[in-house]
Amino acid sequence: MRRHIRTLVVIAVLTATAVLTLAFQTIKLGNFERGGDTILGLTLGLDLQGGIDLRYKAALKDPNTGESIPPTKDQMTALLKTIERRVDSGGLGRPNIQILGEDRLLVQLPGVSDPERAKSIIGETARLEWKHRTFNVDRDLAGISGDNVLSVDVVDLQPPTTSTIELPGVTDTAAATSTATSTPATAASTPSVLEEPPTELPGMLIEFTEEAAVEFVEVVERLAESIRLAPGATALYPGYLSIGVEGETSTPLRVPYFELGIFAEIGQIVPLGGDPNIQRVEGTNSFTVSLAGAVGGGAIADMAAAEERFGGSPVLTFREELGKVDEDVGLTGDDLARAYAGQRSGTGLPIINVEFNSEGTRKFAELTSRIAGTPDVLAIFLDDEELLAPGVSQAIRGGAAFIEGRDFTFERVRDISLLLESGRLPVPIELIRERDVDAILGADSLARSVAAGLVGLGLVLLFMVVYYRAPGVVAAVALVIYASLVLAVFKLFPVTLELSGVAAAILSIGMAVDANILIFERMKEELRAGRTLLSSINIGFNRAWPAIRDSNVSTLITCAILFWFADTLDASIVQGFAFTLAIGVSLSMFSAITVSRTLLRILAATRLSRRLGLFVPAGAGDLPKQQPQLGAV
């Protein structure tokens, strides 16, 4: 008896937990969040619950003419598959995706509470490119040499000769970080501080030929571009214009576009803003170059020094130092077979796994063997936005690689994997319409079905109680406990419940009822054979057990095989069915064996057990005379 009470307590605690789980719409324990505004907070599929209806249109453009071209059927099918997989790995539930007409896609997602996230996971136009990044590339400027320079004059650039070119986003950071140096710009932009501007600002005025001026403008644009933090990038790699004097051996002057400072705390180079060091004099082919802005100890602070270095119209030499060069090697999203988040074996740190197809494997092997052992890195861009720039320790020829990073979290690697996958969209798409949509099976129709199902279940319980009497009551209680456990597990996992899941649940409830019926029928036989109540219960259970075990185990085997096969063959409906059925059947075994048996044994120990008639189905008049030991109690 003691043992039964203990089991009863376990059952009670489990039931209470299950009921509480279902009673609260949402559950939040730290990172663990479940539930929502659905019925009992269960996660429901699109057929049972409304969701969001997104319409996309393929936006395929001819790369040369920019004209839209219609996608092929294969491309649309591939697009559908990609989005299906992406939605699946984003944990958005099983979507409904269909091709609409020739170039549109219908995507319906169940009960999405965060449509923005859904849309970002589906992604739109995404072009993934893997490039070879080289740092500090020195290059000749073929079109610009001393021969193309018409005149060189040392000038004082104070006050500024031309208006400042504002670079959005740069001056702000500059103002915030310019702790080391005070520049004319910061002084000018804060007029309340009456700081004495530097009296002299030595510079050069260089006049080029028409053609050289055109090329020099390009160089200046590149320099300007190099100190702008590209979207997604984390570090600046500024370029420099290096100016020397022909025949002189002293180090050339290296001039960045803006004066630079080093943000000491993170060791990053930041532009300090102010006037650009190199500017064109409006309407001419002449450029001013500030000598004060040069780096590496080469800055020239006063006019006298400037005159000494560059006075007397020397023949100048020009070179361009590029901070970084991203070379396109033709490795794109098309070459990637798959990208997924994982854990590094051994350390358990989050990593991103990438696998290339055969063409990609070849390109990737070539790229990595060129990079390995050099300071160069891979730069991965999604829609021209830098996603990652990992280094390469060795050539990777197998077509599979992983990326790890010190700042990687599991969430980040998952998001990046999804983004890498998104780069594989075979056709760029754009969202054309977005609406909320009702359940496929119709909310009204479903509400009626739920009500009818409850009525049906009520009838079953009533039948059990009327026919099997006391054991029927036990079965009814056990079934209610069973139902709450199943639903709680569905909610906690969470299992996305679709019609297939409901079908599995009906089947497992049927099996739970069947298990109870099996036991009671056996009990009845034993009672008729004249055994005592307690031994009838025990023998009844033991006799019924092999049937319950074998039918449940074979169902579990079926579930496992269905699940595995459906996973390999990509049939998610079958998978959902198998998964929910497995949960249902496991719990139904627990319910029949533990819950029903414990409750019955406890019942047998109470005074009710004296009335044997309560334990035999209605109309069972052929019960043998009560055993003397029962009457004697």
Place this chain on the structure above:
Amino acid sequence: MDFVSKRNWFFLLSFLIILPGVVFLVPPGGLKAGIDFTGGSSIMLQFSMPVDSEDLRLELTDFGETDAVVQSMGDDTFFVRTKELPQERKNALVDLLKARLSPDGVEVLSFDLVSPLIARETVFAAFWAVLAAAVGIYLYLWWAFRTVPSPFRYGTAAIIALLHDTMVVVGIFAILGQLLDTEVNTMFLIALLTVIGYSVNDTIVIFDRIRENILLYPNRDLATVANLSISESLGRSLNTSLTLLFTLLALLLFGGQTIRVFLWVLLIGVIVGTYSSIGIATQVLIVWEYGDLKKLWRKIRRTPATAPEAS
């Protein structure tokens, strides 16, 4: 009760049920594939006044689009998927809806062809998965019945019963498809999986009883044991299937329209699954034990051979 001696009647009954199904199934398109598998047309409609989606569904059924999927996008806008609608038929449908539901007007926001929701491969995938599961069940039953003679027969008999149930359900839907244009959809597929699960479960319960009785009465022959086992478990079989039928009937009578196909498959499946455990699975064991097929074969071979002698 003697169930075993009536085995040929059981087989005849099953044959008579399955045969027409097969006849209807064999011609191409025997089983009418619904829009989940074929794709079709999609229309987005905006009515000038709020419309009940159940009313819209009824109108579509009236129009002959029994398989249509209706999703509301607010009170007056609906997304409807139907079989492929030619332009004229679409116009006729819009006119009908305008007349019946929204006299002030209906606007067609979009009208497109849609691709299938469930790829053909998924159906094949489901088929292979079930086949693999059947092998799993067969092996498990072989192992579970290792204590009785010829344990492999139990798995085989259970699989035959399972096939029988599947063929009955599929056959009935092939007939319904030809006669009433009933279409099979995703729901049908799911319900069929459920029926298969139930069929095996029910068969095992009877077999378990046979296993128990064989060990209990080692000297009785299989026919006697099988009869005893069926009689003993009849109460349980009836009660279990009745409880399931209660629920399904309640759902069919009072539940929503949208899951009818699903419920009908389950209802037929429960009846057939319960019947086949007794009428097919157990009888297959008997046929095997007493070499019925061999006798039948000999009879067939002998009849033409002896006929000329007699004349």
